[in-house]
Amino acid sequence: xxxxxxxPAPQPESRxxxxxxxxxxxxxxxxxxxxxxxxxxxxxxxDMAAAFTGPDGAYLYARFGNPxxxxxxxxxxxxxxxxxxxxxxxxxxxxxxxxxxxxGTGDHVVAQNCLYxxxxxxxxxxxxxxxxxVTRVSGEDPDEVRAALxxxxxxxxxxxxxxxxxxxxxxxxxxxxxxEAGVTSVVDNTFATPMLCRPLEHxxxxxxxxxxxxxxxxxxxxxxxxxxxxSRTHGAVREHxxxxxxxxxxxxxxxxxxxxxxxxxxxxxxxxxxxxxxERLSARPEVAAVHxxxxxxxxxxxxxxxxxxxGCGGVLAFELAGGKVAGEAFAGALRLCVLAPSLGxxxxxxxxxxxxxxxxxxxxxxxxxxxxxxxxxxxxxxEQLDDLWGDIERALEAAAG
Numbered sequence: 001x002x003x004x005x006x007x008p009a010p011q012p013e014s015r016x017x018x019x020x021x022x023x024x025x026x027x028x029x030x031x032x033x034x035x036x037x038x039x040x041x042x043x044x045x046x047d048m049a050a051a052f053t054g055p056d057g058a059y060l061y062a063r064f065g066n067p068x069x070x071x072x073x074x075x076x077x078x079x080x081x082x083x084x085x086x087x088x089x090x091x092x093x094x095x096x097x098x099x100x101x102x103x104g105t106g107d108h109v110v111a112q113n114c115l116y117x118x119x120x121x122x123x124x125x126x127x128x129x130x131x132x133x134v135t136r137v138s139g140e141d142p143d144e145v146r147a148a149l150x151x152x153x154x155x156x157x158x159x160x161x162x163x164x165x166x167x168x169x170x171x172x173x174x175x176x177x178x179x180e181a182g183v184t185s186v187v188d189n190t191f192a193t194p195m196l197c198r199p200l201e202h203x204x205x206x207x208x209x210x211x212x213x214x215x216x217x218x219x220x221x222x223x224x225x226x227x228x229x230x231s232r233t234h235g236a237v238r239e240h241x242x243x244x245x246x247x248x249x250x251x252x253x254x255x256x257x258x259x260x261x262x263x264x265x266x267x268x269x270x271x272x273x274x275x276x277x278x279e280r281l282s283a284r285p286e287v288a289a290v291h292x293x294x295x296x297x298x299x300x301x302x303x304x305x306x307x308x309x310x311g312c313g314g315v316l317a318f319e320l321a322g323g324k325v326a327g328e329a330f331a332g333a334l335r336l337c338v339l340a341p342s343l344g345x346x347x348x349x350x351x352x353x354x355x356x357x358x359x360x361x362x363x364x365x366x367x368x369x370x371x372x373x374x375x376x377x378x379x380x381x382x383e384q385l386d387d388l389w390g391d392i393e394r395a396l397e398a399a400a401g
Contacts (some may be wrong), residue, residue: 011313012194013264015145016233019075019257032071034254037177038062062243066249070127073225074259076215079194080207082227084234086241087253087327091190091210092118094224094248096377098206099123102184103154104133110148112139114165114369116188117353119157121360122397132232140299142173149181157218160199160307161191161293164353164377165315165370168293168300175203184233189343190214191315195267196308205229205281206237211256217266221255221283223248223263264348266382270314273348274380278316286326286396290317314380315343317353323374326399327352330376333398336383336391343379348388351377 011019019032038061041219042048051060059065062103069087077085088094096120103109103126111123113136126132135148139158156178171187185197186209199207207217211223227236235398241247255279271294279291290297293304304312320326331339331350340349343357355373361369380388 008160009165014079016075016260016263018179019071019242019260020206021313032068032254032257033204034250035067036250036364038066046094054116055235063245063247066087066250066253067258069248069253072075072211072248072253075257075260076194076211076225077227080189080198080227082207082229083199083231084399085213085225085227086142086234087248088224088226088241088246089248089252090222090246091208091212091224092122092225093184093241093248094208095119095188096122097244097246098186098208098226099126099155099157099180100244103132103235106133107151107155107174108133108135108150108153109155109157110135110137110145110153110183112159112162114139114162114167114371115157115159116163117164117360118190120365123157124360136274139169140167142170142177145174146177149177149183153181153183156185159188159191160197161313161315163191163376164291164315166291166293166298166300166313166315166317167190167370168190168304170303171197171199171200171202171204171307175199178205180201191313192308193263193267195264196271196310196313200227200229202307205233213342214267215263215344216256216259217263217283217342217344217346218255218259219260219342219345219347221252223252223256267314268311269309269382270380273382273385274314274316274378275312276385277378277380277388277392278318281318284401286321288317288321289319290316290319315377316380317375317377320374320376320399321371322399322401324371327376329401330395331401333395334391336387336397338379344378346382347379348383349379351378351379 016178072084123134123152137144184205186206187204207227209225274296281287282290293300304372337348337350
């Protein structure tokens with residue numbers, strides 16, 4: 001006799017396509033509707049009063065919640081395997097709302113040296129104005145992280161793939177240390193996306209995304225999402241976020257949902273293009289070093305095999321032998337690739353981190369983060385590979401003089 005087992009849950013690649021939508025008169029729209037309004041009406045004073053009781057009540061005012069924004073939160077929480085999610089107006093909104101809710105004066109934070117420049121600037125502001133102590137670590141040595149912990153350590157901040165040197169963190173090792181010490185771990189997973197890594201499965205408490213990047217994918221919406229392993233932490237951060245006003249606009253949420261439907265296809269193509277470009281750049285005499293965890297020469301190669309089995313992401317960095325002058329010549333010679341201060345787009349975007357994303361850092365801090373004056377970061381798009389290489393090759397020749 002044959003027994004029929006329950007249908008397995010769809011893979012993440014399928015779930016990105018099928019974002020839940022609310023029923024309308026017994027049927028459901030194929031696409032998620034845009035609820036652009038910010039105010040909701042009630043039939044009685046009692047119903048309205050009940051809506052003020054918390055996140056599980058009826059929709060009341062868009063700063064507290066909105067059906068379209070909730071659909072995005074549900075979709076990203078599902079992809080990351082979290083209990084709940086909270087959408088913000090930007091990636092930095094997600095970072096500041098989360099960390100700001102979890103620490104106070106006299107608390108201590110452990111953070112990687114090479115986090116996104118905006119995150120480092122926020123942590124520096126917490127130190128300067130709010131009396132929060134911050135210890136920076138490389139994120140590559142578990143003993144270093146263990147030694148950095150203090151009795152007043154409340155939060156540890158990591159990135160799955162660091163910006164812009166694309167080092168890969170041994171999440172299971174470091175998150176295990178944080179959990180043993182009772183420290184809340186916050187992992188920025190923007191570069192990896194849920195298609196390549198789900199940090200909650202490695203023991204993270206909170207996962208952050210700049211939805212402006214890969215989740216949206218088309219440079220037409222700004223947003224951020226924090227995903228939580230438990231509802232208690234979600235509730236604490238939600239309360240702080242609502243009061244600080246870091247709420248995501250419904251239209252931006254809708255654009256992000258639309259972009260996420262092709263996330264798996266885009267990330268697969270971007271990983272393939274990035275791997276090929278990294279290999280070709282490594283063979284060029286104009287290039288002093290290439291940073292991409294898919295290369296056997298990269299310091300994080302073995303860690304990447306464990307943490308990123310599905311691909312090493314769409315971002316790479318390289319250093320030109322001619323330093324800053326060569327970098328300027330390279331950038332000026334590009335025609336297909338776009339000079340732009342972002343990443344995760346369908347187009348290939350090129351930038352100079354020392355003067356853009358990490359401009360807030362001094363020379364010593366840049367050196368700690370591994371950012372040299374001539375470092376170029378490329379967020380690889382989905383263009384045809386030979387077209388990309390042709391543009392980059394011409395720019396390399398211009399950089400060589």
